[in-house]
Amino acid sequence: MRKVLTTAAVALFAISTLSAVSAAPASAAMVKNGQSCKKLNAKTSYTFKGDRYTYTCQKNPYVNKTRLTWTVAECVTAIKEEAASRKDLAAQRAAGLDASTLGTYQLLVDMAVDLRDLACARGV
Numbered sequence: 001m002r003k004v005l006t007t008a009a010v011a012l013f014a015i016s017t018l019s020a021v022s023a024a025p026a027s028a029a030m031v032k033n034g035q036s037c038k039k040l041n042a043k044t045s046y047t048f049k050g051d052r053y054t055y056t057c058q059k060n061p062y063v064n065k066t067r068l069t070w071t072v073a074e075c076v077t078a079i080k081e082e083a084a085s086r087k088d089l090a091a092q093r094a095a096g097l098d099a100s101t102l103g104t105y106q107l108l109v110d111m112a113v114d115l116r117d118l119a120c121a122r123g124v
Helices: 002-022 073-095 099-120
Strands: 043-048 051-060 064-072
Touching: 051 073, 064 073, 064 099, 073 099
Parallel strands: none
Antiparallel strands: 043 051, 051 064
């Protein structure tokens, strides 16, 4: 009898959870980095746990170069920062700086790549 009641309670909980999830309006759906979108430069934003996220519909060079996807604003900034760091490193190499200084510039490039990986990952 106890096993039947426990099973019934779990089933009731699962059904109520599934019906609550399916009853959520489509307009409340959150977009994520890498999801397909239809209109170039369309923007959307939402607040989640006190943080505001802004997405733009564009070709995300990190996720998919060929189709339009939602791209979070921080991803675009991170890609630009990475490109600038790589350009600085190349300029310092061309200037013939010593190895320790070049190591610092390489560290900045590595940090920019890590930041890009975090900001541009699919599903963010």
